[in-house]
Amino acid sequence: MFIFGAAFGSFACCQVWRIRKKDKSKWSHCMNCKYRLQWYDNIPILSWLMLGGKCRKCRKKIGYAEILAEVGLALVFVLSFLLWPGQEASMRLDVAEGIKFALFLLSLIIFTILFIYDAKWKELPVSLMLVETVIAAAFWGVCLWQSYTTTGSYDWLSFVLALVFLPGLYYLMYRVSGENWVGGGDWILCVPLAIMLGNAWLAASCLFISNIIGSVTMLPVAIAKKKKKMTIPFGPFLIIGFLLTYFLQGVILNFMSI
Ligand SMILES: [Zn+2]
Known part of the structure; x- marks a missing residue:
């Protein structure tokens, strides 16, 4: 690996x-x-x-x-x-889990390109985010299939709320502020992230973690540069927030259910 x-x-x-x-x-x-x-x-x-x-x-x-x-x-x-979440299940030869893992690794490669691109030029290439959205949709399709074959149902409400919390909220902030609070690329990047998380709690936690890490990292920079207003590339923080949320999803969902 x-x-x-x-x-x-x-x-x-x-x-x-x-x-x-x-x-x-x-x-x-x-x-x-x-x-x-x-x-x-x-x-x-x-x-x-x-x-x-x-x-x-x-x-x-x-x-x-x-x-x-x-x-x-x-x-x-x-x-x-x-x-990888659900380690016990993936110990068996599980084709669906294998496909999900491959699509996840493929997404990681695209996230790396987006991460560097945004960090270097404060810009996210839209075409690449669209490619990632197709991969995320395929990933979600396997999750949907897994859910229906194992439990016979799928939590559609939670999925829709994930889209509302991440890309929805970012799109709203982008429109309301006229690109002053969030950049145009950020809400598009949130679409595949929300689809892959597929759960309202996880989407909310991704939003929370990204913003915390972004603030903790950039605030000292802003203070040092004595800037009241500055443009920060937010894509890298969203990607880090997504990864932490994905890997810690067991802990997060456990915590939310208490
Ligand atoms: Zn040379």
């Missing part, structure tokens, strides 16, 4: 630049001197460390996003495997 995660983290980083520069070239290359990367320059984590984060030819710095994405996604892949 670690190796897979690192490899896809490297892939995600590459896609960030390809989307930004609308680059369709076949081979990866240095953006400064156009040096074409060889296979030994493309080994996740190791190549970056051996090159000291610099281009092999022109020695221009590559940046930290690459190594952070590779190590970060490697760790999240491992965590996804270890903390």
Whole structure:
């Protein structure tokens, strides 16, 4: 899982630049001197460390996003495997759970691209969020099937409320404030997140956790810069809030039912 995660983290980083520069070239290359990367320059984590984060030819710095994405996604892949909800069930050879896990990992790769893109340019590529929404819908379809085959019912109200709490609320804030409180991309990103959580309590907790982490992280920055108004990329916080909520869903739902 670690190796897979690192490899896809490297892939995600590459896609960030390809989307930004609308680059369709076949081979990866240095953006400064156009040096074409060889296979030994493309080994996740190791190549970056051996090159000291610099281009092999022109020695221009590559940046930290690459190594952070590779190590970060490697760790999240491992965590996804270890903390996957319903471990007992997935111990059996369960095709539906396997499909869900694969779709979840695929979503993680897209989230990594969105995370870096938003952190770098305070922007979220809409086309990629639409792709993610299709993946989320497929994920939800399997959840729906699982629910009907095991319990014979599905909590539609909770699902609809999840959409109201996350994308609904963000869309409202975006419209009311004229993009002053939340950016236009944030509410779209909330659509696949809410669909994958599929539960009102989990959507509310994702909203809560994202905002807490966002405030705790950005408030000291705002104070240090003496800014009363600043634009912060909120996508990364939403993604972190989503992951924490997803992995801790057992604890959260238990807590809510008391
Ligand atoms: Zn170079």
